[in-house]
Amino acid sequence: MLQPDVAHHPATWSTVMHLIDRHAYNNAIRMLDPAHKAGLAGAAILLCLLLDRPAVGVLTLVWMFALSTLWARVSPLVFGRALLAEGLFLGLSVAGVAINVSLAPPPGAGMALQLGPLWLSSGPEALVLATRLLTRALGCAAALNFLILTTPLTDLIALLRRLRTPETLIELMTIIYRAIFVLLASLQRMATAQDARLGYSTPRRALRSAGLLGSQLWLDAYRRSQRLQVALESRGLDGPLRVLPLDYRHDRRTWWLGAVLVTSLLLTGVAR
Amino acid sequence: MTPVLEWVDVHYRFPASSTPALCGATLRLEAGQRTVLLGRNGAGKSTLLLQANGILRPSRGQVRVAGVPLDYSRRGLQAARRQVGLVFQNPDDQLFSASVAQDISFGPLNLGLSVAEARQRVAAAAARCAITDLLDRPTHALSGGQRTRVALAGVLAMEPRIILADELTSGLDPWIRQQVFAVFNRLVAEGVSVVLASHDLEVARHWADLVAVMDAGRVVAAAPPDHVFADPALRELLGPVAPWGDGVMG
Numbered sequence: 333m334l335q336p337d338v339a340h341h342p343a344t345w346s347t348v349m350h351l352i353d354r355h356a357y358n359n360a361i362r363m364l365d366p367a368h369k370a371g372l373a374g375a376a377i378l379l380c381l382l383l384d385r386p387a388v389g390v391l392t393l394v395w396m397f398a399l400s401t402l403w404a405r406v407s408p409l410v411f412g413r414a415l416l417a418e419g420l421f422l423g424l425s426v427a428g429v430a431i432n433v434s435l436a437p438p439p440g441a442g443m444a445l446q447l448g449p450l451w452l453s454s455g456p457e458a459l460v461l462a463t464r465l466l467t468r469a470l471g472c473a474a475a476l477n478f479l480i481l482t483t484p485l486t487d488l489i490a491l492l493r494r495l496r497t498p499e500t501l502i503e504l505m506t507i508i509y510r511a512i513f514v515l516l517a518s519l520q521r522m523a524t525a526q527d528a529r530l531g532y533s534t535p536r537r538a539l540r541s542a543g544l545l546g547s548q549l550w551l552d553a554y555r556r557s558q559r560l561q562v563a564l565e566s567r568g569l570d571g572p573l574r575v576l577p578l579d580y581r582h583d584r585r586t587w588w589l590g591a592v593l594v595t596s597l598l599l600t601g602v603a604r
Numbered sequence: 605m606t607p608v609l610e611w612v613d614v615h616y617r618f619p620a621s622s623t624p625a626l627c628g629a630t631l632r633l634e635a636g637q638r639t640v641l642l643g644r645n646g647a648g649k650s651t652l653l654l655q656a657n658g659i660l661r662p663s664r665g666q667v668r669v670a671g672v673p674l675d676y677s678r679r680g681l682q683a684a685r686r687q688v689g690l691v692f693q694n695p696d697d698q699l700f701s702a703s704v705a706q707d708i709s710f711g712p713l714n715l716g717l718s719v720a721e722a723r724q725r726v727a728a729a730a731a732r733c734a735i736t737d738l739l740d741r742p743t744h745a746l747s748g749g750q751r752t753r754v755a756l757a758g759v760l761a762m763e764p765r766i767i768l769a770d771e772l773t774s775g776l777d778p779w780i781r782q783q784v785f786a787v788f789n790r791l792v793a794e795g796v797s798v799v800l801a802s803h804d805l806e807v808a809r810h811w812a813d814l815v816a817v818m819d820a821g822r823v824v825a826a827a828p829p830d831h832v833f834a835d836p837a838l839r840e841l842l843g844p845v846a847p848w849g850d851g852v853m854g
Contacts, residue, residue, distance in 0.1 A: 567711040567759065568682055569714065570682060574714060
């Protein structure tokens, strides 16, 4: 049985972050140039948006699932889990498009259902629109999942640097990404200490504990930022955060994969 | 012989504090010396170390690196930080990059070295700290002991003449401590002066050439361990060797 306090415990939030990160570092195409991986994902997203047909969205999803599991050897379960979370979120948003809620019976043809004073209705146009939105968004989400599950953020940051992104933005991303994990560790320690003193025994106490935790975490982050500044200055910080560029593998097969992906999406998009 | 690092009558008070953190601290370090800096919590050990590379500036007194008074201009501070390396107790305060290799490369690149030279420095420092196999790992996936060695490598890659380590070895298991001390011993053999701020009396007694004792913002003694531990007043100041036997709280 699920322990009652587990769901309220803030430490459970951190697992998804760690899961994605672990796969990003341990997959078969980890050392492939991030520009190539981002190129594949980017092309898929662009075509998904431009062609705007449910079949293209579904095909993109299939492609990205195949690339992640067969090429990068990411576990299908992990890819599925990430997509399920996004799918649920998208499903809820699209429900608003597909279903119309009104107080009066809806005019015209279509399905309608009365729930007390409320009328829920839907029509073919609304359903088509909802399907288009859902498949398009899911295709894009799958492409992004492929990218984040195979490429660590350090590589994406390095890529943004190559693309001449402003240095300040790059530095912020570097430090925030590191801080996420440091603060997650802090959060976990604090939450465990609260939990050990029964801080999460009831939903009411859990809410109070989480509030206290939030304020403490902010203080912790502030103190840490000051200590980090001292440590960086000690190592000669003098302007931008300079670090070594990473070495990547280049693989000709990426070009072929890219060509086949784009062609298949284009054919699906323009076929009648 | 000119000392490699010298604090001369250093006074300092933190902006929001009513009591001074340092009031007339004086200490000199030689090349190739192992120094352990002892003193109770709040005695001023960390503050003294932060004065050594110009992070803090004395309100009175002087810090001299290789006989030259510290110059607090931008260029002067860069020069001081090239020579004086500071390693912190909590590696998470120092490691800013999620890539181990990139984090270690930060110092060398700040020295103005080329990418090729920085790569060599990273490889050499990693080999010294026995973390070559960790270079491609993300920082947050490392254990505490591994992170400590990465933080140490990040400072060693700058090849400083003086290493100041603030409680670096506390909280590490004996095996990791052994590795860290092995790194220190090799540095000392090469003429680097190593200072360890610590509460570990055993390390002070058996490892140090020089034991400096701080109390209330002053260095009250700086002598070989035999002298320090033979002095009853200093022994009293340093505290009980077997704290579990005194029953102070009961």
